Amino acid sequence: MTGYFLQAFIYLAAAVIAVPIAKRLGLGSVLGYLIAGVVIGPIIGLVGEETTTIQHFAEFGVVMMLFLVGLELEPKMLWGMRNRLLGLGGLQVSVTTAVVMGIAMYFNQPWSIALAIGLIFALSSTAIVLQTFNEKGLNRSEGGKNAFSVLLFQDIAVIPMLAFIPLLALPELIEKAEALASSAAEHHEEISLVAGLPSWAYALVIVASILGLVIGGHYLSRPLFRFVASSGLREIFTATALMLVIGIAALMSLVGLSPALGAFLAGVVLANSEFRHELESNIDPFKGLLLGLFFITVGAGINFGILFDDFFLIIGLTLGVMGIKALILYVLAFCFKIRQSNRWLFTLSLAQAGEFGFVLLSFTTQNHVIPTDIAQILSLVVALSMFLTPGLFILFDKVILPRYEQASNQNEADEIDEKGTVIIAGIGRFGQIVNRLLVANGVKTVILDHQADQIHTVRQFNTKAFFGDATRPDLLHTAGIEEASMIVIAIDNRDAALELVKYVKHTYPNVIILVRAFDRGEGYRLRQAGADVIESETYHSALELGAHALRQLGQHPFLVEQQKASYKRVEDKKSDMLYQAWLDDASDERFDNNYRQLFMHLEEQIKLAVATDRADKHNNDERGWTPPPKGYDDDFKENV
Numbered sequence: 054m055t056g057y058f059l060q061a062f063i064y065l066a067a068a069v070i071a072v073p074i075a076k077r078l079g080l081g082s083v084l085g086y087l088i089a090g091v092v093i094g095p096i097i098g099l100v101g102e103e104t105t106t107i108q109h110f111a112e113f114g115v116v117m118m119l120f121l122v123g124l125e126l127e128p129k130m131l132w133g134m135r136n137r138l139l140g141l142g143g144l145q146v147s148v149t150t151a152v153v154m155g156i157a158m159y160f161n162q163p164w165s166i167a168l169a170i171g172l173i174f175a176l177s178s179t180a181i182v183l184q185t186f187n188e189k190g191l192n193r194s195e196g197g198k199n200a201f202s203v204l205l206f207q208d209i210a211v212i213p214m215l216a217f218i219p220l221l222a223l224p225e226l227i228e229k230a231e232a233l234a235s236s237a238a239e240h241h242e243e244i245s246l247v248a249g250l251p252s253w254a255y256a257l258v259i260v261a262s263i264l265g266l267v268i269g270g271h272y273l274s275r276p277l278f279r280f281v282a283s284s285g286l287r288e289i290f291t292a293t294a295l296m297l298v299i300g301i302a303a304l305m306s307l308v309g310l311s312p313a314l315g316a317f318l319a320g321v322v323l324a325n326s327e328f329r330h331e332l333e334s335n336i337d338p339f340k341g342l343l344l345g346l347f348f349i350t351v352g353a354g355i356n357f358g359i360l361f362d363d364f365f366l367i368i369g370l371t372l373g374v375m376g377i378k379a380l381i382l383y384v385l386a387f388c389f390k391i392r393q394s395n396r397w398l399f400t401l402s403l404a405q406a407g408e409f410g411f412v413l414l415s416f417t418t419q420n421h422v423i424p425t426d427i428a429q430i431l432s433l434v435v436a437l438s439m440f441l442t443p444g445l446f447i448l449f450d451k452v453i454l455p456r457y458e459q460a461s462n463q464n465e466a467d468e469i470d471e472k473g474t475v476i477i478a479g480i481g482r483f484g485q486i487v488n489r490l491l492v493a494n495g496v497k498t499v500i501l502d503h504q505a506d507q508i509h510t511v512r513q514f515n516t517k518a519f520f521g522d523a524t525r526p527d528l529l530h531t532a533g534i535e536e537a538s539m540i541v542i543a544i545d546n547r548d549a550a551l552e553l554v555k556y557v558k559h560t561y562p563n564v565i566i567l568v569r570a571f572d573r574g575e576g577y578r579l580r581q582a583g584a585d586v587i588e589s590e591t592y593h594s595a596l597e598l599g600a601h602a603l604r605q606l607g608q609h610p611f612l613v614e615q616q617k618a619s620y621k622r623v624e625d626k627k628s629d630m631l632y633q634a635w636l637d638d639a640s641d642e643r644f645d646n647n648y649r650q651l652f653m654h655l656e657e658q659i660k661l662a663v664a665t666d667r668a669d670k671h672n673n674d675e676r677g678w679t680p681p682p683k684g685y686d687d688d689f690k691e692n693v
Contacts, residue, residue, distance in 0.1 A: 063100060064107075067093045068345055082188060083181050084443035086345050090352020091440075104353045111350055114343025115180050115408055116302050116316045117336055119208065122183065123320020124329050134202055141199060141389055142206025145403070148381050149175040153374070165221040169422045172214050173414060173431065174374050178407035179204045179313075180344055181442050185402070189446070196398030199391055203403055208314055211409050215309065218413065219420045246307045255309075262308045266301065266315060270322035278328040294335040313409075347408065355436050359429055367430060371437045379404040394449075394457040401445040401453075405438040472533030473497035476540045478523035478553065480511050483569050483590065484543035488516070499532045502544075524553050526560075539565035542584075547575055551582055558583030577632055596620065 067089035075085025093099045150171035157167035182204060191197040246258065274297070281293045301319050302312035323329060360367055379400050386396040414432055417423040423431070475491055477484050480502045491498050500518035502508050508520045521528045523544065534540065540557055542550050550568060557566055567586040570576035576587045596617060603613045 060100065060107075063093055064346060064349055068349060072345070082345070083184055083348055084440075086348030087352040087440050087443070090349035091355060092352075093349075094353025095355055095357045100353050104350050107346065107350050111343050111347035112408065112412075113299075113302065113312075114340055114345075114347050116313045117298055117340035118180060118183065118344060119313045120298050120301075120316035120320040121333055121336060121340060122205075123317040123322075124324055124333055134205075137199055137202035137389070138206050141385060142203045142210075144385055145203050145382065146175045146207060146210050148385075149378055152377060152381065156373075156377070166423055166427070169218060169221055169413075169417050170431065172218070173410045173417075173435070174378070174406050176207045176211070176407040176409045176413070177204060177378075177403040178405050178439050178442060179208060180347065180408055181405070181439060182402050184344060185443070185446050189450070191398065194395055194398065195391060196386075196395030196402070199386070199389070199395075199399050200402045205317075207407070208317060208409070211314060211412070214413060215416060218417055218422055221417075222421045258308050259310060262304060262310065262315075263318065266304070266318055267322055270319050274323060275326060275328070278326070278331075282328070282331075290331060291335045294332050295339065297332075298336065351408075351436050351439055354432075355440070356429070356433065360433055363430060367433050367437070370430070370434045371441070374406065374434060375404045375438055375441065394454050397453045398449055401449050402442075404445060405442040406435040407439070410435040472536060473499040474538050475499070476501065476523070476529070476532050476534060476537050478502075478540060478542045479544035480507055480516075480518050481543065481545065484541065485511065485516075487541050487543065499537075501528065501532060524549050524556070526556065529557075534561055534564065537564060539567060542566065542568040547571065551575075551578055554579055554582040554584050580632060 068086060071089035071092070072082050072085035075088065076082055094104060150168070152171075153174050154164075154167040154171035157170050158164060162170070182200060186192045186197050186200075192201070250258065278290075278293070281290050297319070298316055301315045305312045305315035323332065326332075382400040382403055383396065386399045391399050411432065414423070414428050414435070418425055418428045474496055475498045477488050477498050477500045480488065480500050484500070484502075488498055488500060500511070500516070501521050501523040502518060503520070503522040508518050511518050519532070523529065523532075523542075534557070542553055544550050544553070554566055554568055557564055565586070566584045567588075568579050568584045570579055570587050570589050572589065572591075576589060579587050600613050600617045603616070604610055
């Protein structure tokens, strides 16, 4: 027992030390886990023989991750992805398999081994890519969506690969295996429900298992979750969620299928369940911990002895595989019209081999398809390619993406052939609402945005917009800033928005400046720069949501509106005092003790104002209210 505690402490301590450092250096958590594994494994030697066993256990983190991915996908969404899923994903797997197989045969490998190698390297790392996408917020990008489609197809393709690989068995490897079969059987026996079944019976078992999973997940899971939820014990619901995922993984393993795919299908089935969010919150911590452990075992499992013996061969194979996959992915991205930096994101994110490569390698050796010595080399190639993947993301972040952003800013702007009363800088979600309201009231607007994709999107809805950087003085001149009455600044770059306010206020003092602020501190800086009207992005929506919360808790709607008006009145009255306190503080943060005391005083004033209005001391804001109809209060009480 002491040995288990020591091993657990070593793995956890390595993660606790390496991952925060890697995150602080901008390397990402995945690379931190991999480095931690290399340090405690090959370098220091604190872990060793148990790494492979722990890796099999840690692979359950991949199963949990795909279950959570499935929970986010409704069947309708999957159907909507069918073109990218089958077209892009299918072409990537088939073309990569064919190219790698051809190269392997060129180097005198038998066609069966070459095909197995092609299948192994056609797969990419779902764990690393999705984890990195989540950390960097790339899930919603065009490149991220297409990469996810390919990863999803690869995970599904593992099933036919596992069914097909035994047909590639080499007779000479089978003979060697039969000589050792009797002794090996004494030490290990794999539990299987399909061992020895004819092919037609095996097919029936697979179909029955998948149908049982889908039907059972749809009709039986909800009564089970309701029964467990009625106990009111959170730990029992957590146990139920784990039981569900583990049971699905066990069932898939018993019938010879991929546990990860079974978990994904179960997640899709439960995507419409009212217990979806509870399942996510219970499983997510286990998923993160096990995925981290899996990455550590990948780093710890790198055999430096074999690596140094065939150093140039293994490094050459690793770079060659990643280069071939990147080239194929880039061509496919071009054919499927994935544009600009998204094309590079799609290419670099999928250029590695994946964790299912270890599964297929183990499966090929067990079924006498690939010799052990070749499998050891290929396993190192898979591990090293995964190790290099975070570096590709850093290359994308630090080199490729800034160049595209710079090129986008330097592109020739549209010729602005219109002038209006209001210039809107930025046509994102905030700018669109402002523009629609103004146009609906007959106000002529001129829209500028430096993101070509955003301009293309709004033009599809018959909104005329011009590509160009609103912070450039020449473009503002062309847009008619001299004749405009006001400018609405709704760009996401805080520094650029601040500089634009300063420039317009200094050069065109008669132009009214309306600007969106992300928080109170930015609002103060914009006010200091000369903005006339500043609205916090979240202030009104948060105030409205708070009012809805009070109404849902049973407070009368008219009382809620009275309290909301009191809040706004006190906030507006005290804002000048807070701003002055912010100006008086000379520190960079500008939030000293005086400011904090004033802010806490503001909170007390808000509470006092709400309590005063509850005593029915009406103010000017409520005098303009239309009285409620007769009997309204009775109807309200009945509805509540």
